[in-house]
Amino acid sequence: MNIIVCIKQVPDTKDVRLDPKTNTMAREGVSSIMNPFDRHALEEAVRIKEEAGGTVTAISMGPPQAEAVLREAISCGADDGVLISDRAFAGADTWATSYTLARAVSSLGNFDLVLCGKQAIDGDTAQVGPGLACQLDRPYVTCVQKIRSLADGEMIVERMMDDGYDVVRLPLPALLTVVKNINEPRVPSLRGKMKAKKAEIKVLTAADIGAEKQCIGLAGSPTQVVSVFTPPPRGNRTVFTGTVEEQIGQLVERLKAYL
Amino acid sequence: MIVDTAREIADEKIVPRRAELDEKNEFPTDILQDMARADLFGIFVPEQYGGFGGGCFEIVLALEQLARGCVGVATSYAASALGIFPVLIAGSEQMKEKYLPDIAAGRKWAAFGLTEANAGSDASGVQTTAVLDGDEWVLNGTKQWITNGGESQIYSIIAITDPSKGARGASIFIVEDGDPGFSYGKKENKMGIRASATRELIMNDCRIPGDRLVGRQGTGFITVMKTLDVSRPGIASLGVGLAQAALDEAVTYAKQRIQFGKPIISFQAVQHMLADMAIQLEAARALVYAASRHIDNNPRNMSKASSMCKVFATDMAMKVTTDAVQVLGGYGYMKEYPVEKMMRDAKILQIYEGTNQIQRNVVGQELNREYTI
Amino acid sequence: MLIVDKEKCIGCGVCEENCAFGAISVVDGCAVVNDNCTLCGACVETCEPGALNIEGAAKETGAELGEWSGIWVVAEFRHGGIAPVSFELLGIGRTLADQRGVPLSAVLMGSGVEEGAGLLIASGADLVYVVDNPELEYFREDVYGRVLEELIRARRPEVVLAGATAIGRSFIPQVANGLNAGLTADCTQLSIRSEDGMLLQTRPAFGGNIMATIVCPNSRPQMATVRPKVMAPLEPDPARTGEVILVELDDRVYRSRVEVLESVRSEQDNVNIQEVEILVAGGRGLASEKGFELIRGLAEELGGAVAASRAAVDSGWISYPHQVGQTGKTVCPKLYIACGISGAIQHTVGMQSAKTIVAINKDENAPIFDIATYSLVGDLFEIVPLLTRRIRENRGK
Structure with missing residues (x-):
């Protein structure tokens, strides 16, 4: 099994708090982490490799500093890391990102499975996984919560739905996006960390993957951001006082519209 | 790197589950498996057997971080190291090849069987016997309060092979889970470190192959003493990690808790308590690190340093966790906050792997010897 | 640049x-x-x-923009009914269509769905394209995607809206990619720019702490998925008239590489927390699975559903579909009651757009109180049962 895992580096929101007055996010000094959903995709890939053999290649499209998440991926069990990085990629929307990743995946040779996280926690679009599958012209299933079986060129998976789940069969090569209850990601091993330190991270540029100029970066993005603004802060806040009985009385009074 | 990995295990795998494990008295099999996947069991195993060749200092670093999460879980890990030390110290090449790769990979865990009902602080009171019968050893006796009992696959058992020779008549054997005549007693219900499993080991005409003898016959107590010398700084570092966790909780709380219109950390009475906690903690950490480095240099005599750091760091942990409960006041006494568990966990550190009274004896005896011309 | x-x-x-x-x-x-x-x-x-x-120019796809006209809404049909978000889409779609002076159409795909067309017309659609085929009985990304893509290619709408649901978010990106069209995920505001008639699509980014307004200047259709519960549906008017067009497509469109073996509806997870008006949510403060009984009691009394923080889900007290926040679902109910939830940013990004937020927490410094409309500092084990009882009494009056 040749498995490719798509990983995004995102800002860590762990210790971030909203400023209650301005309702803006304090981003100062925020470090970068591997997108949490992608950790689950990587873990699933490594588990498949441990069971069925093969290789796991982690790829990430991003600035040079995104190399760090690829090293982290290697420390968690990936065999290789490939960074897709070029200034020409900057400003890509989900269409251009899907295109760029598809070119990169194709340039890496044959694969059996591409795994992605359901969505990235900074953009929250959940569009790149399906977009990539479309660009690669491979079948895909989103929001996979379990891989039931994987053999003989096909797989049976459970796709989480809003009201339960579907059991779906699809042929390989294919693409899956995964949700977080598919597995419990491991902590990077000592050996993995040593390997990650020494690993050579291959860098692919726009020219390396044969990307067409009008399909990448800002120029390749059908959508365009026209304005960015901070949402208005939430309205008045009331802190009730008095005994528990009294506080509840006041609350019930205010909630009458909902009763 | 070891510190980072152990800390990630603590933060991601242990902290979210520690209250539940404590409440349910549940052994953390899956967390130990997570540690195994992270290669943590390889730290203390030599490289030729699949480990990283670390020493006492490396174990100390790992245990400190694990103990920040939960001393119960950390104890289960530490007990596996303790259980295999006799093989590392005195085992034959053949024996090392047989057991160490599995230990390094975390596929098997070990346990250390010394304590008996009448042999606690007085280890010479061991009554378990081993008799050679043809090619096999036959063991009889019961070990008490054995950490990882019933969960491990490999047990180091101290038994008397020649009752006439006193301390020189003891030997160590490896007993494996499933050996005929080997069984476990019920799981103990403890005050603290409830995530760790403590059971009796019962040997009733337990027959094991002749090659399970660790080292030469009659050297059992020497190996036990060497083992404990190397392992005690680990227990001390559990105290350091635990106290650090308690201090973290206490300071965080003191900054948040408002009384008389101010965070309580702004009151000198609280500040001084926190300061004393931090001072003692740093002193203990420095001593433990120094002692473990000293031991890694393989000096002729390591007992004094080993005992000193065990006493100081674990007494400190008891004090600091108790003070942490005090800083949190009524909340500290409630199960919703982690400090009451920390206080319960701290107590065992003063008792196991040689009570702190016995450790003081060791320090005193060593002093007496050193000053004898 | x-x-x-x-x-x-x-x-x-x-x-x-x-x-x-x-x-x-x-x-x-x-x-x-x-x-x-x-x-x-x-x-x-x-x-x-x-x-x-x-600075920079958006993608030129060579689409003749003027040839694309009309507003489309993709209706979602699942387990025998049309999802509520479809009617919300018709509500905003009607406004957009009237502003543009074009018809509003709905696309209804499924098996045995034809009857739903009337409901869509009553809720604002001028035209309903019905694709009724046994192959559409279960949702499959590739078939649904191809059907919609075929319809769009043939009829060229300027705007296509779908619900930002599990289904919508799964297959709409594929359609957009196939059409070289721009797609904006999870929109919370839609309007028409008066100068040029472009669709202004506003969506939260960085978990709702920044809003971004997006256009598709050079490509068509302009596609967006819309978050459930944000747009208001129209009051259904059975007297409204409209046209129903049954669409027949070539068999090859229905050919799939994916097979749905089973579709399981979970009893416990039957309620989609994104589609309800009132949510009662529990967090670490509940201390155990049993704590959720209190939450359920209050939710039932209010006619709402149960949600949870990540801490509660990770502790195994409730299943993942109930999780609100960064790695769970984003919800915007009318009323959100957070019980024993501290309000870390990972949670609040998933619920801060709720209209009214009530926070119950014993830690007066919990960040949840920074965003709560009404705050109660105290023991939830005391407050929640009492609140439940009071609400029951109040209703009795």
């Missing part, structure tokens, strides 16, 4: 502090951009002197 206007830059360094990628720094009193820049726009927003700008 991120352009720094050297005349305007005062070297204050705010951009540097706000860049999550370390891509901008102040050198000799002026901001300098390096290769790490992803053009995310965070610095542009925070630059008070207005010295930063992102």
Whole structure:
């Protein structure tokens, strides 16, 4: 099994708090982490490799500093890391990102499975996984919560739905996006960390993957951001006082519209 | 790197589950498996057997971080190291090849069987016997309060092979889970470190192959003493990690808790308590690190340093966790906050792997010897 | 390109502090951009002197923009009914269509769905394209995607809206990719720019702490998925008339590489927390699975559903579909009651757009109180049962 895992580096929101007055996010000094959903995709890939053999290649499209998440991926069990990085990629929307990743995946040779996280926690679009599958012209299933079986060129998976789940069969090569209850990601091993330190991270540029100029970066993005603004802060806040009985009385009074 | 990995295990795998494990008295099999996947069991195993060749200092670093999460879980890990030390110290090449790769990979865990009902602080009171019968050893006796009992696959058992020779008549054997005549007693219900499993080991005409003898016959107590010398700084570092966790909780709380219109950390009475906690903690950490480095240099005599750091760091942990409960006041006494568990966990550190009274004896005896011309 | 206007830059360094990628720094009193820049726009927003700008042209797809006309809504049909979000889409779709002076159409795909067309017309559609085929009985990404793509190619709508549900978010990106069309996920506001009739699509980014307004200047259709519970449906009017068009498609469109073996509806997870008006949520403060009985009791009394923080889900007290927040679902109910939830940002990004937020927590410093409309500091085990009883009594009156 040749498995490719798509990983995004995102800002860590762990210790971030909203400023209650301005309702803006304090981003100062925020470090970068591997997108949490992608950790689950990587873990699933490594588990498949441990069971069925093969290789796991982690790829990430991003600035040079995104190399760090690829090293982290290697420390968690990936065999290789490939960074897709070029200034020409900057400003890509989900269409251009899907295109760029598809070119990169194709340039890496044959694969059996591409795994992605359901969505990235900074953009929250959940569009790149399906977009990539479309660009690669491979079948895909989103929001996979379990891989039931994987053999003989096909797989049976459970796709989480809003009201339960579907059991779906699809042929390989294919693409899956995964949700977080598919597995419990491991902590990077000592050996993995040593390997990650020494690993050579291959860098692919726009020219390396044969990307067409009008399909990448800002120029390749059908959508365009026209304005960015901070949402208005939430309205008045009331802190009730008095005994528990009294506080509840006041609350019930205010909630009458909902009763 | 070891510190980072152990800390990630603590933060991601242990902290979210520690209250539940404590409440349910549940052994953390899956967390130990997570540690195994992270290669943590390889730290203390030599490289030729699949480990990283670390020493006492490396174990100390790992245990400190694990103990920040939960001393119960950390104890289960530490007990596996303790259980295999006799093989590392005195085992034959053949024996090392047989057991160490599995230990390094975390596929098997070990346990250390010394304590008996009448042999606690007085280890010479061991009554378990081993008799050679043809090619096999036959063991009889019961070990008490054995950490990882019933969960491990490999047990180091101290038994008397020649009752006439006193301390020189003891030997160590490896007993494996499933050996005929080997069984476990019920799981103990403890005050603290409830995530760790403590059971009796019962040997009733337990027959094991002749090659399970660790080292030469009659050297059992020497190996036990060497083992404990190397392992005690680990227990001390559990105290350091635990106290650090308690201090973290206490300071965080003191900054948040408002009384008389101010965070309580702004009151000198609280500040001084926190300061004393931090001072003692740093002193203990420095001593433990120094002692473990000293031991890694393989000096002729390591007992004094080993005992000193065990006493100081674990007494400190008891004090600091108790003070942490005090800083949190009524909340500290409630199960919703982690400090009451920390206080319960701290107590065992003063008792196991040689009570702190016995450790003081060791320090005193060593002093007496050193000053004898 | 991120352009720094050297005349305007005062070297204050705010951009540097706000860049999550370390891509901008102040050198000799002026901001300098390096290769790490992803053009995310965070610095542009925070630059008070207005010295930063992102320049660049959007993709040219050669689509003759004028040939595309009409507003489309993709109706979602599952387990024998039309999802509520479809009617909400018709509500906003009606407004957009009236502004543009074009018809509003709905696309209804499924097996045995034809009857639903009347309901869609009553709720605002002028036209309903019905694709009724046994192959559409179960949702399959590739078939649904191809059907919609075929319809769009043939009829050329200027705008296509779908619900940002599990289904919508799964297959709409594929359609957009196939059509080279721009797609904006999870929109919370939609309007028409009066100068040129473009669709202005506003969506939360960085978990709702920034809003971004997006257009598709050179491609058609303009596609968007819309978050459930944000748009208001119209009052259904059975007297409204409209046209129903049954669409027959070539068999090849229905050919799939994916087979649905089973579709399981979970009893416990039957309620989609994104589609309800009232949510009662529990967190770590519940201390155990049993704590959720209190939450359920209150939710039932209010006719709402149960949600949870990640801590509660990770502790195994309730299943993942109930999780609200960064790695769970984003919800915007009318009323959100957070019980024993501290309100870490990972949680609040998933619920801060709720109309009214009630927070019950014993820690007076919990960040949840920063965003709560009504705050009760105290023991939830005391407050929740009492509140449940009071609400019951109140209803009895």
